[in-house]
Amino acid sequence: MSTVLTGIGIGRGVAIAPAHLLRPAPEPPADEPAAADADAAIETVRRAFATVSSQLSDAAGNAAEPLSSVLEATAMMALDPTLSDDAAARIRDGAGPVTAAAAAVEGVATQLEALGGYMAERATDLRGIRGRVVATLLGEDASASAALATRSIVVADDLAPAQTSTLDLDLVAAIVLSAGGPTGHTAIIARQLGIPCVVQAVGALEVAEGTPLAVDAATGRVVVDPTAEEIAEVQASVDREAALAADTAPGATSDGHPVQLLANVGTEEDARRAAPTAEGVGLFRTEVLFLDQATAPDAETQTALYSGVLEQFPGHKVVVRTLDAGADKPLAFLSQADEDNPALGIRGYRLVRTAEALIQEQIEALAAASRAVPGTELWAMAPMIATPSEAADFARRARAAGVATVGVMVEVPAAALKAADILAEVDFVSLGTNDLAQYTMASDRLRGELSDLLSIWQPAVLELVATTARAGLGAGKPVGVCGESAGDPLMALVLTGLGITSLSMAASALPAVRYAVRHHTREQCERIASAALSARTAEEAQRAASDLVADDVRTVLGL
Numbered sequence: 001m002s003t004v005l006t007g008i009g010i011g012r013g014v015a016i017a018p019a020h021l022l023r024p025a026p027e028p029p030a031d032e033p034a035a036a037d038a039d040a041a042i043e044t045v046r047r048a049f050a051t052v053s054s055q056l057s058d059a060a061g062n063a064a065e066p067l068s069s070v071l072e073a074t075a076m077m078a079l080d081p082t083l084s085d086d087a088a089a090r091i092r093d094g095a096g097p098v099t100a101a102a103a104a105v106e107g108v109a110t111q112l113e114a115l116g117g118y119m120a121e122r123a124t125d126l127r128g129i130r131g132r133v134v135a136t137l138l139g140e141d142a143s144a145s146a147a148l149a150t151r152s153i154v155v156a157d158d159l160a161p162a163q164t165s166t167l168d169l170d171l172v173a174a175i176v177l178s179a180g181g182p183t184g185h186t187a188i189i190a191r192q193l194g195i196p197c198v199v200q201a202v203g204a205l206e207v208a209e210g211t212p213l214a215v216d217a218a219t220g221r222v223v224v225d226p227t228a229e230e231i232a233e234v235q236a237s238v239d240r241e242a243a244l245a246a247d248t249a250p251g252a253t254s255d256g257h258p259v260q261l262l263a264n265v266g267t268e269e270d271a272r273r274a275a276p277t278a279e280g281v282g283l284f285r286t287e288v289l290f291l292d293q294a295t296a297p298d299a300e301t302q303t304a305l306y307s308g309v310l311e312q313f314p315g316h317k318v319v320v321r322t323l324d325a326g327a328d329k330p331l332a333f334l335s336q337a338d339e340d341n342p343a344l345g346i347r348g349y350r351l352v353r354t355a356e357a358l359i360q361e362q363i364e365a366l367a368a369a370s371r372a373v374p375g376t377e378l379w380a381m382a383p384m385i386a387t388p389s390e391a392a393d394f395a396r397r398a399r400a401a402g403v404a405t406v407g408v409m410v411e412v413p414a415a416a417l418k419a420a421d422i423l424a425e426v427d428f429v430s431l432g433t434n435d436l437a438q439y440t441m442a443s444d445r446l447r448g449e450l451s452d453l454l455s456i457w458q459p460a461v462l463e464l465v466a467t468t469a470r471a472g473l474g475a476g477k478p479v480g481v482c483g484e485s486a487g488d489p490l491m492a493l494v495l496t497g498l499g500i501t502s503l504s505m506a507a508s509a510l511p512a513v514r515y516a517v518r519h520h521t522r523e524q525c526e527r528i529a530s531a532a533l534s535a536r537t538a539e540e541a542q543r544a545a546s547d548l549v550a551d552d553v554r555t556v557l558g559l
């Protein structure tokens with residue numbers, strides 16, 4: 001008899017394979033005695049942190065992006081003197097060395113958890129360090145439990161990047177976590193690499209090693225020990241998704257109305273992976289290249305990094321967003337005053353007020369990259385714009401540096417309401433629906449428990465998207481969407497119907513969106529959009545849109 005676990009699916013992938021449980025890292029021995037020689041024990045613990053850091057750096061060198069950057073950042077965390085100093089103090093107070101090292105890491109992880117949101121998810125990275133340090137001090141091989149002999153579905157409580165690094169990703173058919181969150185590193189890595197993933201699958205750890213599992217990320221379902229019939233069902237989805245992915249034609253409705261299908265990328269590696277299926281890049285999040293740096297990369301380094309991404313899309317456009325740092329994406333080299341409400345503070349393009357040279361240097365590096373790779377169209381875009389004057393300021397700087405096409409993100413409600421005035425200053429806008437929903441609904445985008453309020457289907461959010469789209473149609477200028485909502489096939493139909501000109505998403509989301517758009521006429525999309533816009537609640541809006549979707553599309557995509 002099969003049983004079904006339900007969690008939150010990441011992406012749309014499906015997989016059938018045996019479960020491989022990743023055992024938790026070893027724990028310090030109970031009642032570990034105090035060290036006989038405290039100084040020697042402190043030195044041993046310091047060396048263990050250094051060993052773990054260099055193991056992680058080595059793993060970073062062998063891993064592809066985005067895992068490589070995550071591992072490099074975790075390697076730096078392991079060297080943070082706060083950890084070894086705290087462990088030293090505990091050893092002097094009489095704790096055993098393994099206990100002291102574990103408690104020092106756990107203390108910082110708990111503090112991060114108390115901060116909530118993005119910071120809380122970094123606690124998982126620290127616990128990965130804790131496991132490795134304990135294993136090192138006990139003389140165990142930290143990577144032993146992770147070794148995969150055959151293609152498997154990895155099941156764990158949560159996966160730290162340090163654990164992910166020990167996995168042969170070619171053998172990972174899917175990932176199922178009993179904990180984890182949709183914005184955690186595992187989810188981000190799985191989404192970027194197109195690995196089917198389900199998080200928050202309560203009960204997953206009770207699955208016995210080797211039990212067959214069928215994972216469907218689109219529905220968030222994990223069937224344990226599936227029947228022949230259930231296997232056939234999932235196999236049909238596997239075949240369908242593969243068939244969808246084989247179609248890489250430019251995005252268009254069935255009657256030929258073009259809707260560009262673009263990729264969201266953070267690194268050259270992402271761009272390379274997206275190139276076969278995307279018509280270009282709709283959002284290059286440049287802060288990803290800055291996040292783990294101790295100092296700002298100089299202009300030449302930046303130009304080389306941007307050129308590397310541009311080179312992946314000859315003959316196409318690449319929309320590069322200037323630094324969107326601050327709030328949940330702090331940069332080590334940008335010392336910012338403590339802010340009580342960082343999401344409402346100096347973030348995104350507002351950094352031009354406090355770090356003008358940094359923004360100016362980036363704009364110039366972008367212009368230089370555009371000159372260096374003339375075969376690709378570089379469109380420059382500023383984040384977190386609230387007023388037409390901010391848009392005008394960015395446009396002036398970017399045009400003066402030699403950037404031909406300039407635009408801004410619409411992710412603050414004020415910008416959506418004044419989209420027509422903003423479009424008078426720039427060549428295009430792109431809706432960041434993640435932040436637009438957060439700011440419209442006054443709900444932290446990282447708080448899973450507010451996901452009902454954060455829904456892009458909320459009538460107030462849809463209204464702002466429609467207002468922006470209308471402004472674009474009026475001005476005859478492109479209005480794209482690059483928030484997560486663009487990757488939802490049903491929402492993609494609504495956006496197409498509203499007159500959105502491009503949809504940008506994780507590359508793994510492109511095939512289903514392409515299929516949905518191609519199987520409706522422009523007029524059908526307009527009817528779907530107007531049904532959604534007339535609804536009074538998010539649920540009604542989604543249902544009204546879904547009711548008008550063509551039957552075959554509903555079946556194929558499981559909408």
Ligand code: PEP
Nearest residue numbers: 411432433434435482483
């Ligand atoms: C958004 O806010 O929708 C967006 C695309 O930007 P980010 O997710 O990087 O804040």
Ligand code: MG
Nearest residue numbers: 411432434435
């Ligand atoms: Mg944003």
